[in-house]
Amino acid sequence: MGSQSDWPVMKFTKTTLAEFGLDCTVHVMSAHRTPHDAAIFATNAQENGYQVIIAAAGGAAHLAGVLAGHTILPIIGVPVKGWALDGMDSLLSTVQMPKGVPVATVAIGKAGAINAAVLTVQMLAINDAELSSKLMQYKNEMADAVRKADAELQNQLNL
Numbered sequence: 001m002g003s004q005s006d007w008p009v010m011k012f013t014k015t016t017l018a019e020f021g022l023d024c025t026v027h028v029m030s031a032h033r034t035p036h037d038a039a040i041f042a043t044n045a046q047e048n049g050y051q052v053i054i055a056a057a058g059g060a061a062h063l064a065g066v067l068a069g070h071t072i073l074p075i076i077g078v079p080v081k082g083w084a085l086d087g088m089d090s091l092l093s094t095v096q097m098p099k100g101v102p103v104a105t106v107a108i109g110k111a112g113a114i115n116a117a118v119l120t121v122q123m124l125a126i127n128d129a130e131l132s133s134k135l136m137q138y139k140n141e142m143a144d145a146v147r148k149a150d151a152e153l154q155n156q157l158n159l
Helices: 004-019 034-045 063-068 087-096 110-125 130-159
Strands: 053-058 075-080
Touching: 004 053, 004 075, 004 110, 034 063, 053 063, 053 087, 053 110, 063 075, 063 087, 075 087, 075 110, 110 130
Parallel strands: 053 075
Antiparallel strands: none
């Protein structure tokens, strides 16, 4: 995370990963205030066992891009509402990367934090049958919840 203030959003990433039995590490590092630390982390991430990096930042949200510039691992950027433009500044700073330095960017805020975790699971499930099965169950449970909500609505409308 670019700042400790991103934790109220990013805790949903950690929780969602845990639902799939995945652990993660959480760090605060800034693209602007600790760029050397961010570069060292990204440069050594693959060697240290990381497979995907999720980077969240608000405001001038350059953390994901800085990390992407220092590793070949997939980077998922989570724009967080900062102090301006209701998070649009963060979104544009995260998504607008130069060619050859991709950052998979998800929605602003909580939905993005959850989607970053689910996208991570989807990437890891490519070569992990157990994780793939958990992901299928997760998707089926979401579909079942929508069907249940529709049935309840139909019952209300038919009263």
